[in-house]
Amino acid sequence: MSRIKTMFVTALVASALSAPVLAYHCPLDAKAIENGLANIQVSDEVRTKVMQLHDEGMAAHKAGNHEDAEKKLAEAMRILLNATGM
Template sequence: MKRLAIAVVLGLAATPALAFHCPADMAKIDAALAAGPTISEADLAKVKQLRADGEQFHAAGQHQQSVDTLAEAMRILGIN
């Protein structure tokens, strides 16, 4: 029973952390896009779509999907 309680607490604690991570990642992507990245038009279109998808996931409360989607956009842009 104690292990279950700990797992629930840890699970609930992780969700807000992911929720706050999403806007920070979106801001990094926005800054990189504003700087005019030197990537192909196809990659630029993909980054913009991933950015939009990440924001939609975030708004829907699907924060892990948002973080994963935004991470792919950041990888394409070369953001650490």
């Protein structure tokens, strides 16, 4: 489990650092969040907040508001990263 967590955190950090390079990477961020939730144990409170931000981000993406979508998804990733203790 520790190796999966390390790989996920590495992917999440790489995704966040490459944000300026990738335009409209909302689906990639959403997939990273979904993979993180599938592989990392977090509290129900954290899971609910992360999924709420994920859903809001994807709704904004579908509406064409990519800036807002990226902010929501980035916030969800930060919460998930903080929940891992890294």
